[in-house]
Amino acid sequence: MSTVIALYTGTGNSLYAAKRIAEKTGEDTVLRFTEDFLSGACELPAGTDRLGIIFPVYFGGVPYPVRRFIREYLASRDNSDLGYVFVIATHGGSPLYALADADRELQDAGIALSYASSVRMPDGYLPLMKKAIPPEKAEAIRVKADVKLAAAADDIAGERIHLPRRGPGWRIIRGISAKMKPGENSKLKLSQSCTGCGVCASICPEGNITMENGRPVMGSSCVSCFACYHRCPVNAIEYKGAAGQYKGFVDTGELRRR
Numbered sequence: 001m002s003t004v005i006a007l008y009t010g011t012g013n014s015l016y017a018a019k020r021i022a023e024k025t026g027e028d029t030v031l032r033f034t035e036d037f038l039s040g041a042c043e044l045p046a047g048t049d050r051l052g053i054i055f056p057v058y059f060g061g062v063p064y065p066v067r068r069f070i071r072e073y074l075a076s077r078d079n080s081d082l083g084y085v086f087v088i089a090t091h092g093g094s095p096l097y098a099l100a101d102a103d104r105e106l107q108d109a110g111i112a113l114s115y116a117s118s119v120r121m122p123d124g125y126l127p128l129m130k131k132a133i134p135p136e137k138a139e140a141i142r143v144k145a146d147v148k149l150a151a152a153a154d155d156i157a158g159e160r161i162h163l164p165r166r167g168p169g170w171r172i173i174r175g176i177s178a179k180m181k182p183g184e185n186s187k188l189k190l191s192q193s194c195t196g197c198g199v200c201a202s203i204c205p206e207g208n209i210t211m212e213n214g215r216p217v218m219g220s221s222c223v224s225c226f227a228c229y230h231r232c233p234v235n236a237i238e239y240k241g242a243a244g245q246y247k248g249f250v251d252t253g254e255l256r257r258r
Helices: 013-025 034-039 064-076 098-108 135-157 170-178 199-203 227-231
Strands: 003-007 030-033 050-056 084-091 115-120 188-190 209-212 215-218 237-239
Touching (some): 003 013, 013 050, 013 084, 030 034, 064 098, 084 098, 188 215, 199 227
Parallel strands (some): 050 084
């Protein structure tokens, strides 16, 4: 059995979840960023019969880059070999209808979802969480997350079927989330303490940050994951009213896309 997990992550929460799931689903499980498929850097290997999609909840639904992965990559290939498809959503507050949203996206691509689950992780979304979560609270959340991820991994290993439910208003939430596309984020500012190390540019999932004359330059395709803010080694990226950083549970080097 060949398993591929396509993941989208900003601060690293979804990568952490993917690694925990991969530990139990088998040594042959391969982790890939969804961007790698969209850019043509890799494809689902022939014989892949189990596909996982792991992502953070954005605006109560599926992040725009993951929609693109499903609509542009998965929808364009022959998925008849996929016997088991699962999704895991990480969230700081409520997952709302992100799982039902993912289910509908997959249906539209002609793919049947087999299993869906969500897990709470520390929240790094600056518009809502201006103060960094204390390390001890983050660790308590991680411990609970590990329990839920272990249960989900057992379910997936046993190919249990568990589908999301759609509550009242789910189409409205889905519609709002689907409209949230990358754009300019004028609230993120670079301070004079920047050392030009390039970490922010290397981990930006949308490639929205480039290095010019030794300084980061932000473009107009930000998805507001805030990985650059939280992972800057000298805290040189500022957001009005925000203080402290959430460093997550994976090394910054694991988030490097380029």
